[in-house]
Amino acid sequence: MHADVHLTLHHLRAAELRREAAGPHRPRRQLRIRTNLRTRLGWSLVELGLRLVNRPVARTRTHLA
Template identity: 50%
Template sequence: MHYDTYLAQHHTRAADLRAEADAYRLAAAAKQPYAMRTRLGWTLVEVGLRLASERPAFAH
């Protein structure tokens, strides 16, 4: 093959990789709120379990 053919394939592949990277970045940014929601949910579960558990009796 002629070098122009290789160069054209390289440019096409580079454009495809850039498009995939952009799509991945957008998908990762869209998942961000769910991570915060999950962390908040587990924090509320932990607080609820602490409130529901019996407190140890202190000796005077």
């Protein structure tokens, strides 16, 4: 995982834990926005992985002298 993505996810999770520790009252709308962001990020990473796996391998020609 790229370092920037890892750091962003860490910050999101830390903020989530702080909110949970502060109290049980959390607006549902914010929860949905965060969940949607995580879902979109997750599927984007899956798509990127599939593109990397399905990328054609460049064949190099070896010359025997």
